[in-house]
Amino acid sequence: MKKQLRRSNCPINFGLEAFGDTWSLLIIRDIVYFGKKTYGDFLRSDERIATNILANRLAQLERHGILVKTPHPIDRRKEVYTLTEKGIDLIPILVEMANWGAKYDPDTGAPQEWIALVNSDKENMIRLIQDTVREGGSVFVGPNSVIDRLAQRE
Amino acid sequence: MKKQLRRSNCPINFGLEAFGDTWSLLIIRDIVYFGKKTYGDFLRSDERIATNILANRLAQLERHGILVKTPHPIDRRKEVYTLTEKGIDLIPILVEMANWGAKYDPDTGAPQEWIALVNSDKENMIRLIQDTVREGGSVFVGPNSVIDRLAQRE
DNA sequence: GTAATAACTTGCAAAATGCAAGCTAAACCG
DNA sequence: CGGTTTAGCTTGCATTTTGCAAGTTATTAC
Numbered sequence: 456m457k458k459q460l461r462r463s464n465c466p467i468n469f470g471l472e473a474f475g476d477t478w479s480l481l482i483i484r485d486i487v488y489f490g491k492k493t494y495g496d497f498l499r500s501d502e503r504i505a506t507n508i509l510a511n512r513l514a515q516l517e518r519h520g521i522l523v524k525t526p527h528p529i530d531r532r533k534e535v536y537t538l539t540e541k542g543i544d545l546i547p548i549l550v551e552m553a554n555w556g557a558k559y560d561p562d563t564g565a566p567q568e569w570i571a572l573v574n575s576d577k578e579n580m581i582r583l584i585q586d587t588v589r590e591g592g593s594v595f596v597g598p599n600s601v602i603d604r605l606a607q608r609e
Numbered sequence: 610m611k612k613q614l615r616r617s618n619c620p621i622n623f624g625l626e627a628f629g630d631t632w633s634l635l636i637i638r639d640i641v642y643f644g645k646k647t648y649g650d651f652l653r654s655d656e657r658i659a660t661n662i663l664a665n666r667l668a669q670l671e672r673h674g675i676l677v678k679t680p681h682p683i684d685r686r687k688e689v690y691t692l693t694e695k696g697i698d699l700i701p702i703l704v705e706m707a708n709w710g711a712k713y714d715p716d717t718g719a720p721q722e723w724i725a726l727v728n729s730d731k732e733n734m735i736r737l738i739q740d741t742v743r744e745g746g747s748v749f750v751g752p753n754s755v756i757d758r759l760a761q762r763e
Numbered sequence: 764g765t766a767a768t769a770a771c772t773t774g775c776a777a778a779a780t781g782c783a784a785g786c787t788a789a790a791c792c793g
Numbered sequence: 794c795g796g797t798t799t800a801g802c803t804t805g806c807a808t809t810t811t812g813c814a815a816g817t818t819a820t821t822a823c
Binding site for chain 4: 681
């Protein structure tokens with residue numbers, strides 16, 4: 456294991472040194488948008504991350520204080536990964552990345568109505584997502600998801 | 610050269626496949642914040658990117674339609690790299706990453722007054738940065754930089 | 764009590780990274 | 794006008810990281 460020399464004190468570089476690779480943000484995405492929480496959940500994502508890479512990235516994200524690992528309350532085989540405040544503060548980045556991808560990928564799987572909704576009131580929507588994730592929910596999946604909450608409001 | 614199989618149609622993954630590494634966004638940062646434009650400019654950045662990696666990333670970003678290379682109008686040894694609209698649309702991501710880094714890096718070099726300014730009126734500030742870059746300017750460096758424009762407004 | 768499941772680890776081939784050096788064309792300098 | 798810089802890459806090679814397949818260990822399910 457290497458990597459501790461800072462390349463610069465640029466804030467963007469700081470982010471890149473913590474999550475600047477092709478896998479880390481997918482793990483965060485899985486938690487935020489789909490309510491995934493365990494090693495097995497992450498493994499089953501569409502992008503098919505390799506087991507060793509996943510273990511490595513989870514450890515790295517934990518070292519950076521972006522997520523924490525806690526034993527599952529009832530199934531002692533499982534570990535539950537959750538975002539710290541530092542991790543929850545990555546949500547604005549995810550939202551902007553999703554925006555960009557949805558705009559420029561002609562074959563995007565992003566629901567355009569969701570993208571439009573977020574952009575119609577970005578600041579509040581981001582806050583809502585953050586609050587939801589902080590309480591253990593996610594954007595699309597599970598009870599108390601962001602989409603459920605929004606439906607409830609009518 | 611490899612890489613053309615899409616891992617998924619997730620919009621976040623789409624972004625990661627285009628610029629998900631430790632170097633690509635630093636090049637975009639150099640253009641947006643510091644008005645850098647040439648291979649030599651990028652090489653001289655604090656993070657000391659290797660020459661072959663830089664050439665590789667510039668080609669990749671060009672292939673993805675994020676930037677374009679044009680011959681320098683007077684010095685024919687130089688090539689000028691500029692952002693396309695697709696590249697300019699990465700600015701919100703950069704801004705959020707800078708925010709995150711400035712918040713969590715105890716040794717950050719980010720000017721806190723700039724960060725505060727952006728966050729005090731994010732939508733308009735992002736638009737101002739985008740307009741400035743579209744016209745060939747940058748946030749901090751050169752005539753007509755964003756900070757100059759803001760100073761002028763008083 | 765046996766079979767699954769969950770979370771990893773290990774070994775190894777293939778690809779990407781990071782130096783240092785080289786190469787070509789255009790500009791600069793006396 | 795000729796030698797020296799400068800600019801933008803490319804190449805070779807050692808090191809590191811990735812990715813795949815196959816374990817390993819501790820629970821839990823049947």
